[in-house]
Amino acid sequence: xxxxxxxxxxxxxxxxxxxxxxxxxxxxxxxxxxxxxxxxxxxxxxxxxxxxxxxxxxxxxxxxxxxxxxxxxxxxxxxxxxxxxxxxxxxxxxxxxxxxxxxxxxxxxxxxxxxxxxxxxxxxxxxxxxxxxxxxxxxxxxxxxxxxxxxxxxxxxxxxxxxxxxxxxxxxxxxxxxxxxxxxxxxxxxxxxxxxxxxxxxxxxxxxxxxxxxxxxxxxxxxxxxxxxxxxxxxxxxxxxxxxxxxxxxxxxxxxxxxxxxxxxxxxxxxxxxxxxxxxxxxxxxxxxxxxxxxxxxxxxxxxxxxxxxxxxxxxxxxxxxxxxxxxxxxxxxxxxxxxxxxxxxxxxxxxxxxxxxxxxxxxxxxxxxxxxxxxxxxxxxxxxxxxxxxxxxxxxxxxxxxxxxxxxxxxxxxxxxxxxxxxxxxxxxxxx
Amino acid sequence: xxxxxxxxxxxxxxxxxxxxxxxxxxxxxxxxxxxxxxxxxxxxxxxxxxxxxxxxxxxxxxxxxxxxxxxxxxxxxxxxxxxxxxxxxxxxxxxxxxxxxxxxxxxxxxxxxxxxxxxxxxxxxxxxxxxxxxxxxxxxxxxxxxxxxxxxxxxxxxxxxxxxxxxxxxxxxxxxxxxxxxxxxxxxxxxxxxxxxxxxxxxxxxxxxxxxxxxxxxxxxxxxxxxxxxxxxxxxxxxxxxxxxxxxxxxxxxxxxxxxxxxxxxxxxxxxxxxxxxxxxxxxxxxxxxxxxxxxxxxxxxxxxxxxxxxxxxxxxxxxxxxxxxxxxxxxxxxxxxxxxxxxxxxxxxxxxxxxxxxxxxxxxxxxxxxxxxxxxxxxxxxxxxxxxxxxxxxxxxxxxxxxxxxxxxxxxxxxxxxxxxxxxxxxxxxxx
Numbered sequence: 001x002x003x004x005x006x007x008x009x010x011x012x013x014x015x016x017x018x019x020x021x022x023x024x025x026x027x028x029x030x031x032x033x034x035x036x037x038x039x040x041x042x043x044x045x046x047x048x049x050x051x052x053x054x055x056x057x058x059x060x061x062x063x064x065x066x067x068x069x070x071x072x073x074x075x076x077x078x079x080x081x082x083x084x085x086x087x088x089x090x091x092x093x094x095x096x097x098x099x100x101x102x103x104x105x106x107x108x109x110x111x112x113x114x115x116x117x118x119x120x121x122x123x124x125x126x127x128x129x130x131x132x133x134x135x136x137x138x139x140x141x142x143x144x145x146x147x148x149x150x151x152x153x154x155x156x157x158x159x160x161x162x163x164x165x166x167x168x169x170x171x172x173x174x175x176x177x178x179x180x181x182x183x184x185x186x187x188x189x190x191x192x193x194x195x196x197x198x199x200x201x202x203x204x205x206x207x208x209x210x211x212x213x214x215x216x217x218x219x220x221x222x223x224x225x226x227x228x229x230x231x232x233x234x235x236x237x238x239x240x241x242x243x244x245x246x247x248x249x250x251x252x253x254x255x256x257x258x259x260x261x262x263x264x265x266x267x268x269x270x271x272x273x274x275x276x277x278x279x280x281x282x283x284x285x286x287x288x289x290x291x292x293x294x295x296x297x298x299x300x301x302x303x304x305x306x307x308x309x310x311x312x313x314x315x316x317x318x319x320x321x322x323x324x325x326x327x328x329x330x331x332x333x334x335x336x337x338x339x340x341x342x343x344x345x346x347x348x349x350x351x352x353x354x355x356x357x358x359x360x361x362x363x364x365x366x367x368x369x370x371x372x373x374x375x376x377x378x379x380x381x382x383x384x385x386x387x388x389x390x391x392x393x394x395x396x397x398x399x400x401x402x403x404x405x406x407x408x409x410x411x412x413x414x415x416x417x418x419x420x421x422x423x424x425x426x427x428x429x430x431x432x433x
Numbered sequence: 434x435x436x437x438x439x440x441x442x443x444x445x446x447x448x449x450x451x452x453x454x455x456x457x458x459x460x461x462x463x464x465x466x467x468x469x470x471x472x473x474x475x476x477x478x479x480x481x482x483x484x485x486x487x488x489x490x491x492x493x494x495x496x497x498x499x500x501x502x503x504x505x506x507x508x509x510x511x512x513x514x515x516x517x518x519x520x521x522x523x524x525x526x527x528x529x530x531x532x533x534x535x536x537x538x539x540x541x542x543x544x545x546x547x548x549x550x551x552x553x554x555x556x557x558x559x560x561x562x563x564x565x566x567x568x569x570x571x572x573x574x575x576x577x578x579x580x581x582x583x584x585x586x587x588x589x590x591x592x593x594x595x596x597x598x599x600x601x602x603x604x605x606x607x608x609x610x611x612x613x614x615x616x617x618x619x620x621x622x623x624x625x626x627x628x629x630x631x632x633x634x635x636x637x638x639x640x641x642x643x644x645x646x647x648x649x650x651x652x653x654x655x656x657x658x659x660x661x662x663x664x665x666x667x668x669x670x671x672x673x674x675x676x677x678x679x680x681x682x683x684x685x686x687x688x689x690x691x692x693x694x695x696x697x698x699x700x701x702x703x704x705x706x707x708x709x710x711x712x713x714x715x716x717x718x719x720x721x722x723x724x725x726x727x728x729x730x731x732x733x734x735x736x737x738x739x740x741x742x743x744x745x746x747x748x749x750x751x752x753x754x755x756x757x758x759x760x761x762x763x764x765x766x767x768x769x770x771x772x773x774x775x776x777x778x779x780x781x782x783x784x785x786x787x788x789x790x791x792x793x794x795x796x797x798x799x800x801x802x803x804x805x806x807x808x809x810x811x812x813x814x815x816x817x818x819x820x821x822x823x824x825x826x827x828x829x830x831x832x833x834x835x836x837x838x839x840x841x842x843x844x845x846x847x848x849x850x851x852x853x854x855x856x857x858x859x860x861x862x863x864x865x866x
Contacts, residue, residue, distance in 0.1 A: 021729075025586070025729070029586050032586065033586065035767055035768070035771050036585065036763075036766060036767050134583070140584075140729075140730035140731060140733065141733065142579050142582070142583025142584065145578070145579075145582060145583050146575050146578075146579065146583070149575070149578060149582075149751055149754065149755065150567070150575025150578050150579070150748075150751050151573075151575065151747060151751065152469065152750065152751050152754045153458070153462050153465065153466065153747065153750040153751070153754065154747055279715065282710075282712065282715075289734075294747075295743070296454075296458070296573075296742075296743030296744065296746055296747055297573035297737065297738065297743060297744050297747035298573060298737060298738040298743065298744060299736075299737060299738070300573065300574060300735070300736070300737040300738075301722075301734070301735070301736035301737065302733070302734070302735055302736075303732075303733070303734035303735075303736075304730065304731060304732060304733040304734065305730065305731040305732070305733075309729075310728070310729030310730060310731065311729065311730050311731060313729055314584060314586065314587050314727075314729055314730035315583075317585065317586040318582055318583050318584065318585050318586070321582065321585045321586065322582060325760060325762070326759075326760075327758060327759075327760050329758070330469075333469065334468055334469050335468070338468055
């Protein structure tokens with residue numbers, strides 16, 4: 001038990017961007033941590049794929065292990081940081097093995113938690129150790145701690161926000177610099193806002209979705225859901241959409257949303273058109289923001305840097321501090337067997353106003369074909385903007401609709417795939433009210 | 434020790450708006466608290482000035498005590514909520530007596546903490562109990578917990594924000610409804626956003642200032658300062674200022690600011706002109722917002738409802754939860770004797786761009802008198818708006834200056850007191866950059 005010990009042994013597994021920054025922070029803040037917690041920390045083991053890789057800070061090779069599992073066998077470790085990433089493979093093995101050996105685990109690994117969080121939480125509870133993962137959602141923003149502790153007795157019915165800094169940076173930068181997604185993505189990778197060559201899980205919404213799963217479990221005291229959900233990324237957003245949104249006084253944001261609707265769980269990630277003057281419409285660049293709606297507290301907003309080794313390390317150290325204070329906690333706030341399973345809301349009933357952008361041949365009858373089809377499905381139109389491109393003999397038609405369900409819009413739009421005058425299946429962006 | 438007990442006895446002292454709401458919440462959430470913490474709570478004693486006052490929820494008169502100090506003598510209390518308010522008198526006596534008797538104390542009382550926080554924290558530490566006061570700053574926003582735990586190892590250099598819901602509501606409502614401060618204040622009192630007949634401490638900035646003192650102590654690991662500071666409220670803000678601000682694309686907000694400048698502490702509360710498009714310019718109504726700047730986490734923003742029994746109760750219960758988890762903590766994050774004393778920044782060196790509104794007789798030479806005086810003090814002018822009132826033969830002159838120090842502006846403006854053509858000592862509002 002941490003509470004009976006003065007000296008605490010720490011291992012760090014994974015020395016990439018995050019791990020190496022954390023390693024350096026721990027060395028720097030040793031003294032301060034001792035003052036605040038009364039515990040002396042010692043880094044007794046580190047491990048990474050490549051011992052000799054060039055790193056931002058120098059490592060102590062005497063404590064380097066090639067096989068992280070051996071650390072657990074050979075060293076007396078009290079707290080282990082898993083900074084490898086990925087939901088399976090060695091990261092999962094290390095975390096499992098550590099928990100089984102009564103070692104507290106801290107990790108920023110959202111995909112591991114979103115996939116195996118229930119299993120790992122149970123393992124931690126059985127072994128009376130902590131599994132902490134503040135850094136897995138929204139980087140430096142202490143949102144998990146806020147839900148688990150700061151808002152602990154509130155009844156939360158909705159959590160949503162901008163949960164991925166990379167895509168938020170890309171959308172902001174496309175608007176600011178008037179450049180395509182591809183160009184801006186390269187810039188993001190160059191500036192360290194996106195992993196080089198591995199941006200797919202950011203772009204397609206998967207990263208944000210893992211965070212939504214974790215937030216739902218904490219906010220609603222439920223098991224992590226495995227439901228099929230609407231998950232869309234920003235891959236199909238074109239500069240044209242950003243410009244048109246601007247004309248409409250709207251801005252595109254990739255939102256993660258988790259909500260209890262009629263006692264059912266609804267989780268989703270997709271691009272939204274939000275009012276340019278709204279709060280969420282002004283969270284730009286790499287910033288993340290999480291909004292919770294609870295009773296009796298009302299709306300609470302947390303905003304901060306969502307990515308990067310600095311903010312992530314801030315969260316990892318807050319977890320360390322919590323463990324050093326001898327604070328044994330349920331990883332998801334309540335005991336494993338008290339967390340409920342919950343029915344999922346039918347995605348097809350999800351209803352929104354829609355922005356639809358058609359690229360069509362500039363011929364008579366095309367607009368009327370589109371509007372007729374919409375009328376047939378009782379999708380009423382709020383606004384139409386048609387802009388011809390005379391050179392190409394094409395036109396862009398943007399239609400903003402009143403609210404309609406996913407099911408209805410899918411059925412309605414299906415026919416546009418087959419029409420020769422419609423050059424592109426319409427780009428659909430939901431409007432967040 | 435809480436950690437060895439299954440049944441926890443609670444006393445609530447003070448059954449005003451906050452106390453009675455808390456009492457009801459505790460009864461309602463007993464079961465949920467037991468699931469999350471494993472502890473059974475029992476309210477064993479309540480106390481208030483008036484036993485028979487009409488209250489929002491019914492109380493159990495069998496556990497009512499007229500003298501709160503007797504509760505501590507007669508009942509085995511583990512945790513005491515002090516909801517009386519005021520910095521001295523019975524509230525201070527109860528808290529001291531409880532701590533000395535090894536009873537954990539939870540309080541939303543900011544004036545008590547701002548004045549006697551160091552003394553009370555020492556008392557709590559000596560007696561190995563907790564003194565928790567999350568609800569004392571920014572209502573439902575878990576800002577103290579975030580600084581103490583979520584951002585624990587960050588080096589914070591600045592904390593600022595909108596810390597008083599009443600004045601923020603008044604300023605927003607003056608702008609929205611085009612009504613004077615007096616009228617809007619009455620509306621606020623009617624709607625429960627301001628204490629009836631007792632709004633002075635909100636209006637003059639004292640309430641926000643107490644919160645600044647508490648935030649400084651936590652953010653910078655220092656003793657609560659007793660420095661003389663610039664503390665101005667919104668009493669002198671007129672509808673005219675709000676309208677002119679609007680024309681300048683600015684909005685008036687009462688900001689509390691605490692900052693380390695050259696290793697010295699600078700604390701202040703005063704109205705600021707902020708950009709209407711900025712984040713802080715869009716925190717309206719009863720909302721509070723606190724912004725921290727720290728390393729390595731960067732900027733963190735927390736926003737939520739800053740007042741009212743619901744949000745306050747949310748924070749009080751988060752403190753209860755923390756104590757029930759057996760988490761013995763230093764009230765200000767680090768041991769009493771490790772908290773530093775810090776020199777204070779010289780207020781006279783505080784520098785800002787200024788908004789100056791003069792009401793003058795509409796006579797030749799008046800403007801040149803003003804501008805000459807400003808020039809003499811090297812206060813350069815960014816903008817002038819002069820609006821004549823032909824009927825009254827007066828004019829309003831608004832001058833926006835470049836940055837100048839408090840000392841310089843005070844010296845410069847002093848002469849305007851004596852000039853017969855200047856009808857009103859200029860209304861000065863600092864512009865927040």
